[in-house]
Amino acid sequence: MSADLAASVAAVAAVAAALLVAWQSWETRRAADASSRGLKTANDALVVALRQADEAVRARIDAATPSIGVFLDEVDWPPLEPSAFAGGSPNQLRRGLAPESLFLPRDRGRLIMVRAGVRIVNDSHRHVRMNVFGLIEKDDGVTPIPSPVLLGPGRTIEAWCACTHTLAEWIDVYQRRELGDAADEVVAAVHYNDPADTGASDRWDLAIGGVPIAPTAETQGGWQIIPGPEPAPGAVAAIGTGDVVLRHRRYYLSKSRGEEITT
Structure with missing residues (x-):
């Protein structure tokens, strides 16, 4: 080749x-x-x-899962002034505040309470045991409702939830709202945990948003309770709730093993 x-x-x-x-x-x-x-x-x-x-x-x-409804009314008006003595015997709340101006530092520690009615309704045919946080007895307006609460079929609990701050704290809320921070404040909660291992865990957060005070037009540095919860045109000061409380439900394939359905 x-x-x-x-x-x-x-x-x-x-x-x-x-x-x-x-x-x-x-x-x-x-x-x-x-x-x-x-x-x-x-x-x-x-x-x-x-x-x-x-x-x-x-x-x-x-x-x-039992059908449970949690409802939050609009705020009660006017605001209240609870006792300033922590740990003392509950005192009758004095309805409303006098229309005089409030000043710092003189009135910085003065307590102002805004509250709203709460209804918890058991629409099921079962007894339900719920944990409640931040709820107050409807009758006297001062006694915390002990937890847990047992609610029978078709029964309703009425209570208050309240947002209480000193004047200085409310002024801070007002100033933050002026800057655009309008976040609501969660003041109470209701939890229901179905006893079944494969079951639901429900939570309702109760929030009050806004501020019940505003600067006075007549007095330099003075503050007053606003006339009502509805906002005046262009005003920062207003306070309220929503009458529909969103339920947050978590689903568990097995609570004992911590297996939550997250998808």
């Missing part, structure tokens, strides 16, 4: 080998892509199946 022919054969063999390697690489990549697509399809199907299973469990939990 001549040298030229040998070189030609070697070149052809090299090209063939390169083509074979390229073809094998392409086939491998094609198989890998197909496998990846198949794996993605399988994973997507698994995610859908798990989501459907979670939704089915949540639906069963919803059906098995």
